[in-house]
Amino acid sequence: MLQDALAEAGYPARVLVACSGGPDSLALAAVAAYFARRGHVDGHPVSIGAVVVDHQLQPGSAAVAAAAAVTLQELGLDPILVRKVEVAAAGTGPEAAARDARHAALETAADDTGASAVLLGHTLDDQAEQVLLGLARGSGTRSLAGMRPVRGRLLRPFLGLRRIETLEICGVEGLDPWHDPSNTDVSFARSRTRVEVLPMLEDKLGPGVAESLARTASILQLDADYLEQVADDTFARLQQRTGTEFSQELSLPEAALRELAPAVRFRVIAKAAAAVGGQQPSYQRLLAAEALLRRQGSAGPVELPGGVGVYRLSLAQLLAAEQSEAGQSVAGVPREGARCGKLVFRPQQRPQD
Template identity: 80%
Template sequence: MVQDALAGAGYPQHVLVACSGGPDSLALAAVAAYFARRGHVDGRPVTVGAVIVDHQLQPGSAAVAAATARTLKDLGLAPVQVRTVEVAAAGMGPEAAAREARHTALEAAADEAGAAVILLGHTLDDQAEQVLLGLARGSGTRSLAGMRPSRGRLLRPFLGLRREDTLEICRVEGLDPWHDPSNTDPAYARSRTRVEVLPLLEEKLGPGVAESLARTAAILQLDADYLEEVANATFERLREPAGGGHARNDRTGIEQAGKGISLPEAALRDLAPAVRFRVIAKAAAAVGGQQPSYQRLLAAEALLRRHGSAGPVELPGSVSVYRLSLAQLEAEGQSAAAGVPREGARCGKLVFRPQRPSRK
C-alpha cells in the first residue's frame, strides 16, 4: 500500500512519516523503513524521514516523543524531527485545535526537510469513525466522504487496513507502540465512537459495519469531487463584481464594504439545488467568509424567493448577503447580468460583501 501511494504521488525523493508512537503510525513507519533501507521504490531513489508532534496535552508527552524518536532512528529513518506545539485554548474544540496545530507543524517540518509528501497512519477504522461522526453532526457530502487517500502532500496509505492489522505489524516487527489514553477517553466524541458506538453496531448489525462505512466514504468522494467541479465552473461563470463604495444597513449598524461579488438571481434559480447551495457557499468564501452551516445556506437561498430588495443574511466570517432588485441595481449604476434577458434580469442579483464595524 505504501508503494502504491508513493507511485501515485510520482515517486517523491524524500518522504516524511508522521508518527505519534501509536500502533498505526509506528506500523506505517516500519513499512516505510523497508523502502528507506532499500533506498528506492520501484527503482526510483527515495529517502525516508519522520516527524513527531508533541502536543503537550498530557503529562510525560515529551518523554513519549523522545522514545518514539529513538525507535524511528533505530528503524533507519533519517532525519527524525520532534516538533513541540502549543494547542489553542479557545476558538474551536480541543480535537480540532490539536489537529490544526499538528498539520501546521507537519507542513513546516516537510518544508524544512524538503519532503514532497507526508505519510499519515489513518486506518479503515479511523475512516469509519469519521463517517459516523459526520452522520451525527448532520453534515453534507464532503464531510461524509471522510478522509482522502491523498490531499496535497498528505498521503494515507493505510486507509484499507484495519487497526488490528497495524497491531500485527508492530508485533511482527518487535515494536512496542504507545497507546494514547485519550483514544479511550469518553470526554471525546471520537473516542466514544471508537470504544462504544462501532462495537455496538457490529454487535447489533453484524460484522462488516466499518468496511461498509469506509466504502460509503469512497463512493461519496467521487460524488463530492464531481459536484465540486461543477460548482467551481458554475461559480466562475456567474460571478460578477458587485461594485465599490459602502452601504450602511440602518437595522444592523453594519457597513457593507465594497469589493463584493454578485450572482444573477435568474441563473441561480435555474441551477440544481445541490449546485446552487455550493455556488452560494463559494461566493461567501470568495469575499472572506467561512463555510456556512446548512441553516445559513437555507436563509441565503431563501432570498431568491423574495420580491424587491431584501436582506441582509449574515454568514460566518463576517459576510453579508442580500438581494438587490433590478431597480436598485440601476440606481447603483449596475447593469443586468450578461447573457440574461431583461425579463430574467428583473429577478435582480444576490450580492455578497464583507462586513466591517460601523463607525459612529
C-alpha cells in the same frame, strides 16, 4: 499499500512519516523503513525521514515524543524531527484544534526538509469513525466522504487496513507502541464512537460495518469531487465582481441561481461567501441565504460566518440605478443584462489601521 500511495503521488524523492509512537503510525514507519533501507520505490530513489509532533496536552508527552524519536532512528529513518505545538483553545473543539496545530507542524516540517509527501497512519477504522461522526452531526457530502487518501502533501496509505493489522505489524517487527489514553476516554465523541458505538454496531448488525462505512466514504468522495467541479465551473461563470481594491463585492444573478440544482446552488452560494473573505457557512445559514431568492423586492442582509452579509437586490433597484448612471455598468451588470435581481455578497467594513 504504501508502495501504491507513493506511486500515486508521483514517487516523491523526499518523504516524512508522521509518527506519534502509537501502533498505527509506528507500523507505517516500520513499512516505510523497508523502502528507506532499499533507497528506492519501484526503481525511483527515495529518502524517508520522520516527524514527531508533541501536542503537550498530557503529562509526560515530551518523554513519549523522545521515545518515539529513538525508535524511528533505530528503524533507520533520517532525518528525525520532533516538533512541539501549542494547541489553541478554539471554538472548533479540542480535537479539531489539535489537528490544525499538528497539520501546520507537518507542513512546516515538510518545507524544512524539502519533503513533497507526508505519510499519515489513519486506518480503515479511523475512516469508519469519521463517517459515523459525520452522520451524527448531520453533515453533508463533503464530511461524509471522510478522509482522502491524498490531500495535498498528505498521504494516507493505511486507509484500507484495519487497526488490528497495525498491531500485528508492530508485533512482527518487535515494536512496543505507545497507547494514547485519550483514545479510550469516552468524554470525547470520537473515543465513544471507537470504544462503544462501532463495536455495538458490529455486534448488532454483524461484522463488516466498518468496511461498509469506509466504502461509503470512497463512493461519496467521487460524488463530492464531481459536485465540487460543477460548482467551481458554475461559480466562475456566474460571479460578477464590483467595488474597490479594499472593499470587494460579489453578486450572482438570481434567475441563473434558481435554475441550478439545489446541490450546486448551495455550493455556489458558499463559494461566493468565501470569495469575499467569509468562512464555510452552516447548512442553516445557507438555507437562510438561499431563501432570499424567494423574497419580493430588496431583502436581507443574511449574516454569514466570517463577516459576510448577503442581500437581494431587486430588478427595480437595478433598473433605477441603471437609469441614474446613464446606461453605464450597474454593479457589474451591463444594461442589457439587468433583467433580474441578484444576490450581493458584501464583506463587513474593517477598521482602518
